[in-house]
Amino acid sequence: MEQDRILQILQEVKAGAVTPEQAMLDLKMCPFEDLGYAKVDHHRALRQGVPEVIFGSGKTPGQIVGITRSMLARGSGVLITRLSPEAAEAVAAEIEISYDPVSRIAFAGERPAPDTEGRIVVATGGTSDIPVAEEAAVTAESLGNPVERLYDVGVAGLHRLLAKLDVLMSARVVVAVAGMEGALASVIGGLCDCPVIAVPTSIGYGANFGGLSALLSMLNSCASGVSVVNIDNGFGAGYLASMINHMGGTKS
Known part of the structure; x- marks a missing residue:
């Protein structure tokens, strides 16, 4: 993690192993690394507690490999979302990853245990909503959360x-994923005493309008404590659920 690297630099200065000038240079190199096609944000973990996540769609396998190697060199586990099976195969030929074809999520490095x-x-x-739900679930698990x-x-x-x-009723956060009319989030919101994150999906018949009907239903929910992310945004829901879950404290 980037926090560990900065602490190591400070300890080396204290021990006299490196000069303050060299330490300053090392710290200047920390914020981001310019790869030409990407500026890798190495300080993301320091600012937000979670390293930068790679959005795989639209990137070439070579670009994904380059960004992943840059992050792994700094000690970060790397989460890659929206990675097609074909791109995953090409990336796996260059670096070691675990890949889930349902969620289209890959992970490189050591996956954190629940904390x-x-x-x-x-x-x-x-x-039919499972692919979006798995994106949320695998994201949350990759960020150190127990998921059911x-x-x-x-x-x-x-x-x-x-x-x-x-x-x-025993959950700290519920992610409700639904297409069609999107009623599931309101029902769960009326039953639970914890935050509910609603994820509208593009699943449905013609009048579903690609998930717009579910999105509007969830935005108009009469249940309190329901928040809504964008259509098919399982990653955003899983990430937000992790942030809420960790506000309750971590394992000692």
């Missing part, structure tokens, strides 16, 4: 959700 007692629950309205999945518990068969009330 908080709080649990995130990721629920979906239907099976409740899939296909939508309002078309409400008894499926009510059978898992104990799971919902």
Whole structure:
């Protein structure tokens, strides 16, 4: 982590192993590294507690490999989102990664173990919502959170959700992922005493308008404590859920 590197530099100055001038040069090199096609933000972990995340869509495998190697050299585990199976295969030929084709997320380096007692629950309205839900779940797990999945518990068969009330009530954060009319978030928001992050998906018939109907339903939720991210933005939901979960404290 970048905090460890800065602490090491300061300790080396204290011990007389490096001069203050050399330490100043090292610190100047810390904020970001210019690769030409990307400026890698090495101070992201220091500012936000989480290293920069690589958005894989639109980048070439070579660019992804270059950014990942730059971050790994600084000791950061690297999370890569929206990585196609074809790009993942090309990247894996150059560096070691673990890849989940459902969430389209890859991870390079050592994945952190859960470091908080709080649990995130990721629920979906239907099976078709699972790819977005997995993006949220895998993101949260990669950021050190225990995650429990409740899939296909939508309002078309409400008894499926009510059978898992104990799971919902024990969560610190719930991520509700749904397309169609997006009603799942309001139902969960009316049952739970924790924050609910609603994720509208583009799943649905023609009048769903690519997820717009679910987005508007979630924005107009009458349940308190429901916040909404963009359509199909599982990563944003998983990241926000992790931030909320870690506000409750970490393991000692």
